[in-house]
Amino acid sequence: MEEFVLFVMTFIFLFLIYQIFVVRKARRRNSAKKPMEVRYLESRYKIDLKLVDYKKLLLVISIVSSFDIALLVSIVMMIHNYILEIAVALFLIIPLILFSYHLIGSYYVKKGMIKDV
DSSP: OHHHHHHHHHHHHHHHHHIIIIIHHHHHSOTTSOOHHHHHHHHHHOBOTTTSOHHHHHHHHHHHHHHHHHHHHHHHHTOOOHHHHHHHHHHHHHHHHHHHHHHHHHHHHHTTOBOOO
């Protein structure tokens, strides 16, 4: 039960921080300065931002990023060896992020919100 509470608290905290520092700044910026996550989805999955609701995309990205980090923190906190915690975190972070952004990209590709190449 402690792990679940830790997960929920971490998720909420990170979601709020992400909303304040990344999403609000991204909404005010011009189109040349997009968040790295949006640029990744644009280049990898050819997502057309003219077809996508940009605010909704930023919300989805903030939810997924917060979930990834909260899940990683919860997994790492179950391990009680400091060196093993760092090794597991370093081993899991990249595949977890790539998998979650693959799901987002696949969703938008399936919806047909891609650039015609």
